[in-house]
Amino acid sequence: MIDILVIGSGIIGLWVAYLASKSGLTTVVCEKTTNFGDGISGRNSGVLHSGIYYPPNSQKAKHCIQGYYKSIDFFESAEIPYLICGKLITTGIDTFSSEDEKLERLKALYENGKANGVDDMGFIEDPGKKYPYVNGKHGIYIERTGVVDVATYLKRLYFLCEQEGVVFLKKREFWDALDTNKMVLKTKGKDEYEEVHTKFVVNAGGLYCDDVVSKFGISGYEIRPNKGEYYRLTKSLPYKTLIYPLPSHSSTALGVHYTFNLADECYAGPNSNWANNKEDYTFQTARIEYYESLKNILSCYSKEDLVEGYVGLRPRLFYKGESVKDFTILNQPSNAIHLLGIESPGLTSSPSIATEVIEMVKGFSD
Ligand SMILES: Cc1cc2nc3c(=O)[nH]c(=O)nc-3n(C[C@H](O)[C@H](O)[C@H](O)COP(=O)(O)OP(=O)(O)OC[C@H]3O[C@@H](n4cnc5c(N)ncnc54)[C@H](O)[C@@H]3O)c2cc1C
Structure with missing residues (x-):
């Protein structure tokens, strides 16, 4: 049994996998496409936001402000071009x-x-x-x-994940949760299925996080x-x-x-x-x-x-049909975290969101 299965290898999934593996957790990432920049993370403004726009005490304000500084520390240490x-x-x-x-x-x-x-x-x-x-x-x-060079950022984070021992399963779509620890992946374009046994799951599926959360029997999110x-x-x-x-x-x-x-x-x-x-x-x-x-x-x-x-x-x-303007970090069931509606400033916030996720995962394991 692995410690953590991360669904999606956009900027959020990569950060979660990187911090998980650095904390000593055995980490597997499943990604339904072949590339980590195919989703939202490869098609944005590449701006590191200050946090001026978001309502005080919102998840967006908290993670944007903390993420800004965490991002810069990371860019300095990993030599990622930014200005x-x-x-x-x-x-x-x-x-x-x-x-x-x-x-x-x-x-x-x-x-x-x-x-x-x-x-x-x-x-x-x-x-x-x-x-x-x-x-x-x-x-x-x-x-x-x-502004940051997003393509270099994603590539570098992927490389560091691999160095830390993260296993990437490409062209593998998260398909179903059989029970709290048994997940099913489907090979893209084929009728091939495999089971992954995991202690924890993180849904970082970006545009498809609603499909993934529904597989856990949780309804209402779209x-x-x-x-x-x-x-x-x-x-x-x-x-x-x-x-x-x-x-x-x-x-x-x-x-x-x-x-x-x-x-x-x-x-x-x-x-x-x-x-x-x-x-x-x-x-x-x-x-x-x-x-x-x-x-x-x-x-x-x-x-x-x-x-x-x-x-x-x-x-x-x-x-349930009502617009949710903030990031939603949903811990349900107790060994799964769903990251829902991670729109802008998600790029800036990613290291901070991932830090919170890893603290929740550690809390579960203790
Ligand atoms: C137009 C635009 C401009 C933006 N500008 C900025 C900005 O300037 N600054 C900023 O801070 N933020 C910005 N953002 C927000 C930021 O880009 C996103 O918040 C961030 O990229 C979201 O990353 P993610 O990892 O959640 O999603 P993604 O990058 O989409 O990653 C999700 C991954 O999950 C995979 N996946 C989905 N379903 C499954 C499944 N069932 N099984 C396996 N894999 C699956 C997808 O293929 C994808 O690779 C912008 C967003 C947009 C759209």
């Missing part, structure tokens, strides 16, 4: 709200950040003076925000995939800072922003639309419509500067 570049949130020039209302929302965001312990931020009047081409009358600048499209920009800004709009009231998405990676490619994105299914990576927003969102925050682009980039899917969680 702390800071971030500007501007009120922009859209006219959906009055200037007064936008300023009030900006101030509320600032207070929220302070309540979460984000202390390295300040207001900027006319942000375009310091950051050329930025639209809007008011902004907040946050020092504590960065993941609805929400699409975020990125357009590549043919030219970059003359400075390296992320530029974001004020988030809207109605969505947990942060709004179309300007981001870049360490290879100096820059992107506008992501927007937010419901996808048709969990494999729907098609582009659905016309360039002109997208350009209108970008124009809100930046003045230097024309629609010809936007080229289709890539699409990511957010695992939006619903419980």
Whole structure:
């Protein structure tokens, strides 16, 4: 019998497996595809978030803030390229709200950040003076925000897991829980099944965590995939800072922003639309419509500067039909942990979520 079976090898599953094996637990990861970046983890903005947005005392706030520092310690020790570049949130020039209302929302965001312990931020009047081409009358600048090379991050973590003795079973789909310790895996594309006997199970199935949790006889959880499209920009800004709009009231998405990676490619994105299914990576927003969102925050682009980039899917969680806006860490039955609705800031939060999971696993074993 192994100590722990981790379902899924995205950033969350890899972190759980890495910390489990470092704690001396025999660890097996099953992954239904052949690659660790095929799910949500390989298709995001690669931003290390500060924690300004999330309600105080929420799981998102706690794990984002702790995860930010844990991530940086890990990047330093594992030599993963990253850059702390800071971030500007501007009120922009859209006219959906009055200037007064936008300023009030900006101030509320600032207070929220302070309540979460984000202390390295300040207001900027006319942000375009310091950051050329930025639209809007008011902004907040946050020092504590960065970008990481996600592909290197995933590869390095996978390599370190292997070094620690983690066994990866690729093309193996978690199929069923026969009882609390007997799990069934199915080889992808074949009628071949195998049993894995394990003391503990961690469901890090990303977009499919709802299918997995249902196999444990737990009902009511549903993941609805929400699409975020990125357009590549043919030219970059003359400075390296992320530029974001004020988030809207109605969505947990942060709004179309300007981001870049360490290879100096820059992107506008992501927007937010419901996808048709969990494999729907098609582009659905016309360039002109997208350009209108970008124009809100930046003045230097024309629609010809936007080229289709890539699409990511957010695992939006619903419980009994109601939207759940926070991460859900469900310990049920007592030897299983289900990580549900790990959307943004999941990349930033991953080492902190995994630390909590391993503490729960150790608590179970003691
Ligand atoms: C558009 C977008 C932008 C984002 N930007 C940021 C950002 O800038 N900063 C940030 O902090 N976060 C960001 N996030 C969030 C972050 O990317 C996710 O929270 C994180 O990648 C989730 O990782 P995961 O391991 O849970 O999921 P995944 O990476 O999807 O991994 C789950 C794995 O489980 C496997 N799997 C599923 N079902 C089974 C099964 N039955 N058996 C075996 N394997 C299975 C899948 O194949 C997959 O490989 C963004 C997300 C999106 C969509």
